[in-house]
Amino acid sequence: MKVVILCGGQGTRLREETEYRPKPLVMVGDRPILWHVMKLYSYYGFNDFILCLGYKGEMIKQYFLNLDELTHDFTLRLGSGKKEIYHHDNVTPQWNITFADTGQSCETGSRLARIQKYIGNDEEFMLTYGDAVADVNISDLYRYHHEKGKTVTVTGIQPPNPFGVIEARDGVVTTFTEKPQSQDWANGGFFVCNRRVFNFLSPDGSIIFEQGPLRQIASQGQLAIYQHNNFWHCVDTFKHLEGLNAYYAKGHRPWMIWEQ
Numbered sequence: 001m002k003v004v005i006l007c008g009g010q011g012t013r014l015r016e017e018t019e020y021r022p023k024p025l026v027m028v029g030d031r032p033i034l035w036h037v038m039k040l041y042s043y044y045g046f047n048d049f050i051l052c053l054g055y056k057g058e059m060i061k062q063y064f065l066n067l068d069e070l071t072h073d074f075t076l077r078l079g080s081g082k083k084e085i086y087h088h089d090n091v092t093p094q095w096n097i098t099f100a101d102t103g104q105s106c107e108t109g110s111r112l113a114r115i116q117k118y119i120g121n122d123e124e125f126m127l128t129y130g131d132a133v134a135d136v137n138i139s140d141l142y143r144y145h146h147e148k149g150k151t152v153t154v155t156g157i158q159p160p161n162p163f164g165v166i167e168a169r170d171g172v173v174t175t176f177t178e179k180p181q182s183q184d185w186a187n188g189g190f191f192v193c194n195r196r197v198f199n200f201l202s203p204d205g206s207i208i209f210e211q212g213p214l215r216q217i218a219s220q221g222q223l224a225i226y227q228h229n230n231f232w233h234c235v236d237t238f239k240h241l242e243g244l245n246a247y248y249a250k251g252h253r254p255w256m257i258w259e260q
Contacts, residue, residue: 001046001048001122001124001125001126002048002049002050002118002119002122002125002126003038003041003046003048003049003050003125003126003127003128004049004050004052004112004115004119004125004126004127004128005024005034005037005038005049005050005051005052005127005128005129005130006052006108006111006112006127006128006129006130007022007023007024007034007051007052007053007054007057007060007130008022008052008053008054008055008057008102008103008104008106008111009023009054009055009108010023010054010055010105011023011055011131013236013237014026014235014236014237014238014240014241016238017238017241018055018056021056021059022054022055022056022057022059022060023130023131023235024037024060024130024131025056025059025060025063026131026235026241027245028133028235028241028244028245028248029245029248029249031071032063033130033131033132033133033235033244034051034060034130036133036255036256037128037129037130037132037133038093038095039093039256039258040133040134040135040136040138040255040257040258041126041138042093042095042258043138043257043258044137044138044139046126046138047093047094047095047096048095048096049095049096049097049098050097050098050100050115050118050119051097051098051099051100051130052100052102052111052112052114052115053099053100053101053102054101054102054103054104054105054106054111055104057099057101060099061099064097064099067092068085068087068090068092069085069087071092072087072088072089072090072091072092073087073088073089074086074087074088075088098115098118100114100115100118102114102115103205105205106205107205107206107207107208107209108207108208108209108210109200109201109202109207109208109209109210109211109212109213110201110202110203110204110205110206110207112127112197112198112201112209113198113201113202113203113207114203116198116201119195122195123194123195124145124192124193124194124195125192125193125195126138126142126190126191126192126193127189127191127192127193128189128190128191129189129234131234131235131236132188132189132232132233132234132235133232133233133244133255134155134157134188134189134190134228134230134231134232134233134255135230135231135232135254135255135257136155136188136190136228136230136232138190140226141153141155141190141192141226142192144224144226145192145224145226148224150194150221150222150223150224151193151194151196151197151217151220151222151223152191152192152193152194152197152214152217152222152223152224153191153192153193153223153224153225153226154187154188154189154190154191154214154223154224154225154226155188155189155190155191155225155226155228156185156186156187156188156225156226156227156228157185157186157187157188157228157232158181158182158183158184158185158186158229159181159182159186159232160181160182161181161182164176164177164178165177185225185227187210188228188232190226190228196222197213197217200212200213200216200217201213230254231254231255233247233255
């Protein structure tokens with residue numbers, strides 16, 4: 001079963017980093033955030049990935065083409081004859097990765113439409129973003145998708161409100177809560193999709209998956225929500241990135257379940 005990861009956006013709200021690299025390659029600890037996302041799926045046995053590339057996609061290709069040398073000690077033998085590389089303690093994941101160029105300025109729904117040929121005859125596939133980590137139980141998510149039997153299942157999260165919340169009566173504040181947990185459910189990514197989802201998509205470049213297609217699927221009663229109440233963290237801005245790296249530096253890494 002394949003895992004599709006959207007990696008093509010320009011990440012304009014993270015310009016401090018994305019001026020030089022695609023957002024999925026921003027570093028969390030000593031690895032790109034994309035690597036963390038893929039490790040989560042790999043932990044649950046999903047090792048076949050399709051990366052929807054766009055902005056600076058060649059850098060993502062180069063990262064994985066050189067992954068062994070970037071992440072392990074190695075010995076390089078030069079001179080006459082064939083160049084030889086010997087890797088020491090090589091623990092590179094056994095991943096199968098399809099790199100699909102889906103356009104420089106394409107929207108998410110159109111990127112997804114453009115990789116349909118790589119899904120093949122599979123009835124279902126996973127889908128997520130290359131800029132958010134979580135400790136989502138992918139096996140439970142998949143079982144839940146089957147229980148509901150809908151076209152798409154989305155993982156719902158309740159992020160903290162970015163502002164303090166005030167309740168007032170007659171012009172007087174009765175309660176003040178600094179950045180409380182939202183009571184509403186938001187799109188946390190980590191989808192499971194039936195191939196019927198392609199009926200709602202177009203490769204023309206302007207289809208935003210989270211708007212027209214998902215709204216239409218929901219209006220037909222074909223969108224299920226898997227409620228995730230544990231750790232989830234996106235990297236939309238530099239502040240988000242600093243926060244996630246602060247967790248990492250302190251050793252608080254709940255999304256890295258492969259190390260627990």
